[in-house]
Amino acid sequence: MKHHVLEASGIDVRFGGVRALRDARIAVRPGEVCGLIGPNGAGKTTLFDVVSGIRRPDSGRVLLDGADITRRSTVWRARHGMRRTFQRQQLFGQLTVADHLLVAQEWRGGGGGLVADAVGAPGRRRRERARRARASEVLKECGLDGLADGSAGALPVGRARMVELARALADPPRLLLLDEPASGMTAAERAQLSAVVRHLADETGCAVLLVEHNVAFVMELCARVVVLDLGAVLAEGTPAEVRADPRVREAYLGLPARSTA
Numbered sequence: 001m002k003h004h005v006l007e008a009s010g011i012d013v014r015f016g017g018v019r020a021l022r023d024a025r026i027a028v029r030p031g032e033v034c035g036l037i038g039p040n041g042a043g044k045t046t047l048f049d050v051v052s053g054i055r056r057p058d059s060g061r062v063l064l065d066g067a068d069i070t071r072r073s074t075v076w077r078a079r080h081g082m083r084r085t086f087q088r089q090q091l092f093g094q095l096t097v098a099d100h101l102l103v104a105q106e107w108r109g110g111g112g113g114l115v116a117d118a119v120g121a122p123g124r125r126r127r128e129r130a131r132r133a134r135a136s137e138v139l140k141e142c143g144l145d146g147l148a149d150g151s152a153g154a155l156p157v158g159r160a161r162m163v164e165l166a167r168a169l170a171d172p173p174r175l176l177l178l179d180e181p182a183s184g185m186t187a188a189e190r191a192q193l194s195a196v197v198r199h200l201a202d203e204t205g206c207a208v209l210l211v212e213h214n215v216a217f218v219m220e221l222c223a224r225v226v227v228l229d230l231g232a233v234l235a236e237g238t239p240a241e242v243r244a245d246p247r248v249r250e251a252y253l254g255l256p257a258r259s260t261a
């Protein structure tokens, strides 16, 4: 069996008197698309914050490819293949769509620094071309190629969410955390989002963890679903197992505990 790309366990986070996470855990294998669902306030975003390094847990460990990264910075995690989108849109309104994908690759540096920039060194130009080609490839895959030169600030919400996804993919991720990626999307956009995520997982082995309130979307896309409630894992399993779990049906899905299906 494949090792875990992400393994977080024993995670506790307190905000004053509020226990946002209590002994929470999450694990995702390469090529797996795992859904993280639960009622409002269950701790999903806080768990994302801990995994991505925005928040240090009061206790617990986060492992990336088996190495303890609990104390590593967000930048370190990003440079080791972790990408994240946020519940609230995080685009640069003044930049073009294509620029978002170029910026995402910029951290690798141009090679040769300012001098290479100033003299237009061949290596620098080659890398620039490769980045533009990569940006075009990802934009096409995400159905955004016709929008590449438009301002990101002018996009409707569903397209803007797709740009956030494309930016996360521009420099290929090893672990992708998506926080409500389908919110505000049309049915056609959701279908495209599903196709891109599935292709990413299948073809590159990227591990994907996604928080989403659209349960039908999660159940259709994810092979495994983890349910958080009151900061702890309430249930986990295949979509069918989770849907049939009486605790999940009552606590989250608003269905009678006993399945009649």
Ligand SMILES: Nc1ncnc2c1ncn2[C@@H]1O[C@H](COP(=O)(O)OP(=O)(O)OP(=O)(O)O)[C@@H](O)[C@H]1O
Pocket (backbone or CB within 6 Å): 015, 018, 019, 020, 038, 039, 040, 041, 042, 043, 044, 045, 046, 047
């Ligand atoms: N910065 C903060 N300060 C104080 N309490 C917080 C903070 N962030 C989150 N909380 C509390 O921690 C708990 C978990 O919140 P979190 O946002 O992680 O839940 P969630 O499952 O992502 O919810 P939603 O589905 O509404 O986004 C909630 O009780 C919330 O009010």
